[in-house]
Amino acid sequence: xxxxxxxxxxxxxxxxxxxxxxxxxxxPNATVLTGNKIPSIPSNMVYGExxxxxxxxxxxxxxxxxxxxxxxxxxxxxxxxxxYSMVNWRVGFGQKFGGLRLTGFARVDNIFDVEYVGSVxxxxxxxxxx
Numbered sequence: 001x002x003x004x005x006x007x008x009x010x011x012x013x014x015x016x017x018x019x020x021x022x023x024x025x026x027x028p029n030a031t032v033l034t035g036n037k038i039p040s041i042p043s044n045m046v047y048g049e050x051x052x053x054x055x056x057x058x059x060x061x062x063x064x065x066x067x068x069x070x071x072x073x074x075x076x077x078x079x080x081x082x083x084y085s086m087v088n089w090r091v092g093f094g095q096k097f098g099g100l101r102l103t104g105f106a107r108v109d110n111i112f113d114v115e116y117v118g119s120v121x122x123x124x125x126x127x128x129x130x
Contacts, residue, residue, distance in 0.1 A: 011075075030076060039072045040071050059093055085114065089111055093105070
């Protein structure tokens with residue numbers, strides 16, 4: 001199985017925003033431009049899976065791979081979390097006993113121990129997005 005996702009999540013209009021400390025009386029101190037990507041939404045993602053099943057013993061296994069594009073951490077798109085790739089492995093075993101089916105499985109996510117940013121705090125005022 002292979003899948004690809006493209007999301008064009010961007011602002012249709014420019015607007016003012018506060019960067020850092022911004023007193024409500026002073027108003028916005030920066031402009032988010034039309035076309036800037038909406039933070040925390042990756043534009044591209046790819047998922048692939050290669051699986052194998054041996055039906056007589058109820059055994060199945062699969063390798064999964066995922067690539068996620070970088071994500072911006074703020075509206076001004078001046079900082080981002082890097083793109084990353086990850087590989088996972090799973091194995092399962094299932095048997096029927098009369099009318100009962102028992103299934104067990106195990107999985108190991110991120111088998112190559114890749115460091116990545118799984119989520120961000122969008123527009124965090126102190127620039128502590130991660």
